[in-house]
Amino acid sequence: MLFNSLEFALFLPTVFLLYWFVFQKNLKSRNFFLLLISYLFYGWWDWRFLSLIAFSSTVDFVAGQQIEISNTKIRRKLFLWLSICTNLGFLGLFKYFNFFAESFADLMYMIGLQANPWSLNIILPVGISFYTFQTMSYTIDVYRGQMKVEKDLIAFFAYVSFFPQLVAGPIERAVNLLPQFKVKHDFTYEQGAKGARLILWGLFKKVVIADNCAVFVNEIFANYQGASGLELMLGAVFFAFQIYGDFSGYSDIAIGTAKLFGFNLMTNFRTPYFSRDMAEFWRRWHISLSTWFRDYIYIPLGGSRVGKGRAVFNVFVVFAISGFWHGANWTFIIWGVLNAVYFLPLLLMGKNRANTNTVAEEKVLPSFSELWQIANTFALTCLAWVFFRAEGVTVAYDYIRAIFHNDLFGSNNLLDADVIFLIIIWIIIEWQGRHLGVDEYIKSFNKPIIRYLFYYLFVLIIFLYGMFNESEFIYFQF
Numbered sequence: 001m002l003f004n005s006l007e008f009a010l011f012l013p014t015v016f017l018l019y020w021f022v023f024q025k026n027l028k029s030r031n032f033f034l035l036l037i038s039y040l041f042y043g044w045w046d047w048r049f050l051s052l053i054a055f056s057s058t059v060d061f062v063a064g065q066q067i068e069i070s071n072t073k074i075r076r077k078l079f080l081w082l083s084i085c086t087n088l089g090f091l092g093l094f095k096y097f098n099f100f101a102e103s104f105a106d107l108m109y110m111i112g113l114q115a116n117p118w119s120l121n122i123i124l125p126v127g128i129s130f131y132t133f134q135t136m137s138y139t140i141d142v143y144r145g146q147m148k149v150e151k152d153l154i155a156f157f158a159y160v161s162f163f164p165q166l167v168a169g170p171i172e173r174a175v176n177l178l179p180q181f182k183v184k185h186d187f188t189y190e191q192g193a194k195g196a197r198l199i200l201w202g203l204f205k206k207v208v209i210a211d212n213c214a215v216f217v218n219e220i221f222a223n224y225q226g227a228s229g230l231e232l233m234l235g236a237v238f239f240a241f242q243i244y245g246d247f248s249g250y251s252d253i254a255i256g257t258a259k260l261f262g263f264n265l266m267t268n269f270r271t272p273y274f275s276r277d278m279a280e281f282w283r284r285w286h287i288s289l290s291t292w293f294r295d296y297i298y299i300p301l302g303g304s305r306v307g308k309g310r311a312v313f314n315v316f317v318v319f320a321i322s323g324f325w326h327g328a329n330w331t332f333i334i335w336g337v338l339n340a341v342y343f344l345p346l347l348l349m350g351k352n353r354a355n356t357n358t359v360a361e362e363k364v365l366p367s368f369s370e371l372w373q374i375a376n377t378f379a380l381t382c383l384a385w386v387f388f389r390a391e392g393v394t395v396a397y398d399y400i401r402a403i404f405h406n407d408l409f410g411s412n413n414l415l416d417a418d419v420i421f422l423i424i425i426w427i428i429i430e431w432q433g434r435h436l437g438v439d440e441y442i443k444s445f446n447k448p449i450i451r452y453l454f455y456y457l458f459v460l461i462i463f464l465y466g467m468f469n470e471s472e473f474i475y476f477q478f
Helices: 006-021 027-043 046-067 074-111 128-144 153-162 174-181 188-222 229-260 278-286 287-298 308-326 332-349 366-388 393-405 417-432 438-443 450-463
Strands: none
Touching: 006 027, 027 046, 027 153, 046 074, 046 128, 046 153, 074 128, 074 229, 074 417, 128 153, 128 174, 128 287, 153 174, 153 188, 188 229, 188 417, 188 438, 188 450, 229 366, 229 393, 278 287, 278 332, 278 366, 287 308, 332 366, 332 393, 366 393, 417 438, 438 450
């Protein structure tokens, strides 16, 4: 079920009313209700994958119990690795089996041997990369002693399958989200209003910005060989807008929807395209995944508290795995490695924490130096996004090469002027809300009439310019 679908427009208010007016007294019945509707939400795509998430949840629940009661370190590690191997095994089977089989065949061909790879004709379960990482964080944290084991089966299953963030995050840690299923929530107007603002802003970013950009981006990437250099540059830039509007729009809707039910999810984006260097960008982009890799891979490898050579190795490992997490294609691995190359000079010069504050703090506009830094960071990001968007490494290389070899101008197929105007408005609002978030910026309007005019205006824009073709969110494929 898509957030930008008619089904969800009917589903959400129905669930909201039942949650607050029918299941308001008993905590266990509320959690059981959330579990059922979360399974309904997930099963809307393909009910067969419900058995997969149920099995994964069962394994992690049992593994956590056994880790808690085990008397020996060997036994505790055994159940930890049972959880990790089960989750990564499912992920590897559904997402990466064909990639490894085809890569092995290509390697054999390069050395002069013939290999006929055996591939699996299976569908990638929606959101598998997200909920497997979420459940693994639980067993790892229990093993580390950072949280108590959960003994309530219903609460744990509801945590794993919580429908707002099930299929594309944020990737919530059990230590943050699971305790929220253990307390009775009371509806407050303030939290409901904040949730509604986030949903409205997220829908605007998805159906107005991302989906309109997608039309232009798809055409350029499909016909890049005959496009002008300007079109190709704009294709990369507008894909950057598309993926940010699409993914951060999903996160805003997810966080806002969770707030309607009294739950608080972590912020997943903090205006990343206003970053002054790549280290700052990765502190602001897909925060739930970046911090997951930091806490469960980068720091256990030694992080930066080791020799320079080992620190460089750690950075490349984390970024390469991050790229591979996104998809079974060499383009994603190159995208990850390229970002590691961007990040390394900052780490080696000790400048990776140089920009931890908000840009142009207590100022209306950035300085020329900050603007130059933002432009450079955005340009590097757009270059990397070409690999992320391209269907293959050769296509990405040819696309970038064509930017510099094709005529700069020509029969340029530029975006509609209305869409460009809306993008400019979007960027201005993002800039204004860079400190506290756009929803808090809207809330800060002193006069209620201004706030409501803002809401009505964006509802009108969504209906006038929104692409209501129920296009999937980009990160559903990951």
